[in-house]
Every structure is written in C-alpha cells, then in structure tokens.
Amino acid sequence: MNVEKEINTYQIKQMNWILILICIVNCNMIFAQSSPIFLKGEDPKPENKKWKLIKNMSDEFGGKKIDAKKWQISGQGWIGRAPGLFLAENVKVSDGSLQITTTKMPKKVKKQGKEFTHGGGYVGSRFGMTYGYYECDMKANKTFMSSTFWLINEGKGLEGCDKRTTELDIQECVGQIVNKAEWMKYFDQSMNSNTHSRNIPEGCNYKKGTSKAGGPAGGKVYDDFHVYGVWWKSKEEVLFFLDGKLIKKVAPPSDFNITMYLRMVVETYDWNPVPEDGGMTGTKEERTTTYNWVRSWKLTE
Structure with a gap:
C-alpha cells in the first residue's frame, strides 16, 4: 500500500508540473x-x-468556426471580381x-451579368476604427489568385464629402504570376502596399x-x-511594417480620417488572368491562404 501511495503521489506531482508548464506557456502567449x-x-x-x-477587430482563430460576431464571410454586398466568386464554404477556422x-x-456560374469559374473567399470585420496599428500573420496561397490584408471604409450612412472611398492595402500578392508586365515581376515575393483615394463627390476638396x-x-x-503590419498614424501619415521592421512611410493622396474596416480576401485580378491549365493544380494546402492571427491596436495614455 505504501508503494502505491508513493506512486500516486509521484503521479500527482508530475501532473502538477505539467499544469504549471501549460500555465507558463499560456502566460507567455498572453504576454x-x-x-x-x-x-x-x-x-x-x-x-x-x-x-x-x-x-472586436482581433482574433487568434482558436475556435472551431468563424466568430460571426466579429467577422462576416458573404462579401457584405460584394460577390467578387469575375471570374472569382466569393464562396462561404471556402472559408473556415x-x-x-x-x-x-x-x-x-465544377461549372460556370452567372451572377450580376458576369461569369464565374473560380471560387475565392472574403472575411470582413463588422467593426471599424480609424487611427491604430493593424497586423496579421499570413502565409499566401500558391495560385494566381490573391492573398490580401487591408482596410476600406463603407459608404453606408455617410453623407456629403465623407461619401468617398479611402482604402489602405497592407498586403496584396499572388502566388503565380501570369501577367508578365515589369511592374508585376516581384508580386509573388514582396509586400505590396498602397493607400487609395477615389470616388470623390463632386465639389469636394479631396x-x-x-x-x-x-x-x-x-x-x-x-x-x-x-x-x-501598418500604423495608420494620422490622416496624413501611414507607416508600413514587414516582420516587425519599418519598410516605408507614406502620405496618403487625401485625408485618411474616415472609419475603415478590415478585409482578408482571396480574389481574382483582371490583370493576372487565369492560366491555361486553370490554375488549380496544387494541393489543398498550396491553394490555401492561412492567417494564424489578426490583431488591431490603439494607442492609449
């Protein structure tokens, strides 16, 4: 009996040490x-x-399905750029x-007067913010379709000169370059970032x-x-970071002071067309864009 007690005591101690180690790992993750x-x-x-x-604009994706309170996956009114259609079944956690x-x-689909042959995916945040730091840990897919992380404003509820479009592209890239134009030469091996200002209402000084x-x-x-990552510092200054290092600082073409929303989108570009073999010859892993986490931050006192 004494031997059994000693064995049980040893096992309990071992379990306690395992729990302590798990706690340390989790604490480090939180830190x-x-x-x-x-x-x-x-x-x-x-x-x-x-x-x-x-x-509400961050996610470690530790669950079994998309958090519908934070993210929307049907395109929020945007079905995709032909020939790539956003399909909810292509998105999972x-x-x-x-x-x-x-x-x-398996067959062409016609929607809104356009033909779609390929499926992509869309994840958009339900909440928006202005100035802050936005980052994700992403591995791109290996196809001609995109892998992206960006922000854009929504026109709903906006009036007057605020009913314009501001877009902040943190990363947009492709895994296979079909277009041989010089400007696309490194689109599969670089961080490609932009700030856009467009759809300016008539009479507005933007x-x-x-x-x-x-x-x-x-x-x-x-x-x-x-x-x-990107630090949207002010309406006049945006700083882009790659793997924790400052890459470039830019001034947007017009005031960046409207609330924007996060987007993680896999789509087709009309300037990088479908290759002759259809572009889907790789494994599922090679055809998948993966985001380990997405985090949004705000500066506080």
Whole structure:
C-alpha cells in the first residue's frame, strides 16, 4: 500500500508540473499579445503611451468556426471580381488559423451579368476604427489568385464629402504570376502596399490618387508566414511594417480620417488572368491562404 501511495503521489506531482508548464506557456502567449510585433527599436509608439488590443477587430482563430460576431464571410454586398466568386464554404477556422481556399467550380456560374469559374473567399470585420496599428500573420496561397490584408471604409450612412472611398492595402500578392508586365515581376515575393483615394463627390476638396509602399519579403510569399503590419498614424501619415521592421512611410493622396474596416480576401485580378491549365493544380494546402492571427491596436495614455 505504501508503494502505491508513493506512486500516486509521484503521479500527482508530475501532473502538477505539467499544469504549471501549460500555465507558463499560456502566460507567455498572453504576454506576447501585449503589444504589436516589432523588432527591437522599431516600435514607433511615443514613450508616454502604450498599445491596447482592440478585441472586436482581433482574433487568434482558436475556435472551431468563424466568430460571426466579429467577422462576416458573404462579401457584405460584394460577390467578387469575375471570374472569382466569393464562396462561404471556402472559408473556415481550423488548427488555430483562418483558412481561405481557392477552388475551380465544377461549372460556370452567372451572377450580376458576369461569369464565374473560380471560387475565392472574403472575411470582413463588422467593426471599424480609424487611427491604430493593424497586423496579421499570413502565409499566401500558391495560385494566381490573391492573398490580401487591408482596410476600406463603407459608404453606408455617410453623407456629403465623407461619401468617398479611402482604402489602405497592407498586403496584396499572388502566388503565380501570369501577367508578365515589369511592374508585376516581384508580386509573388514582396509586400505590396498602397493607400487609395477615389470616388470623390463632386465639389469636394479631396484628391484622387495612390501612394505606393512595400518591400521584398525575402522569398516567395507562399513559402512561409510573414507578419504584415501598418500604423495608420494620422490622416496624413501611414507607416508600413514587414516582420516587425519599418519598410516605408507614406502620405496618403487625401485625408485618411474616415472609419475603415478590415478585409482578408482571396480574389481574382483582371490583370493576372487565369492560366491555361486553370490554375488549380496544387494541393489543398498550396491553394490555401492561412492567417494564424489578426490583431488591431490603439494607442492609449
């Protein structure tokens, strides 16, 4: 009996140590989320401020399905750019990540007067924000279709000169380049970022235009995960970060001061057409864009 008691005591101690280790790991994970991902010396925040996580625009994707309170997956009125149709079944949460898989549909689908042959996916935040830091840990798919992370305003409820479009592209890339134009030469191995101003109402004193940013990813965008981030600092200044390092600072073409919403979209581009073989010859993993997490932050005193 004494031997059995000793064995049981030993097992209990072992279990306690395992629980302690699990707690340490979880605590470290929580600590890692106390601020955005920056390399040493790259955090741009002022000394008298700190980063606060905005939970309704952040997700670690640890559940079994998309959090419908935070995200919408039907396109919010946008069905996709032909020939790529947004399909809800192409979006799922699995293995601690958000996954959007590209597909070739068994037959053509006609919607809104256009023909669709391929399936993509759309995830949009239900909540919006203005100035802050937005980042994701993403691995691109290996197809001609896109892998993206960006923000855009919504026209609903806006009036007058605010009924314009501001768009902040943090990362948009493709895994297979079909268009041989010089400007697309590195679109599968770089962070491609933009600020856009368009759809200016008549009589409003805003400029239409684009400010470009970005830099090399150090390899193909589908080879590994990268942290793509942006500090939307003010209406006049936007800073882009790749893997925690400042890549470029730009001034938007017009005031960036309207609430914008996060978008994670896999779509087709009319300037990178479907290849002759249909573009879906890879494995499911190769055809999937994966987001390990998405985080939004705001500066507080």
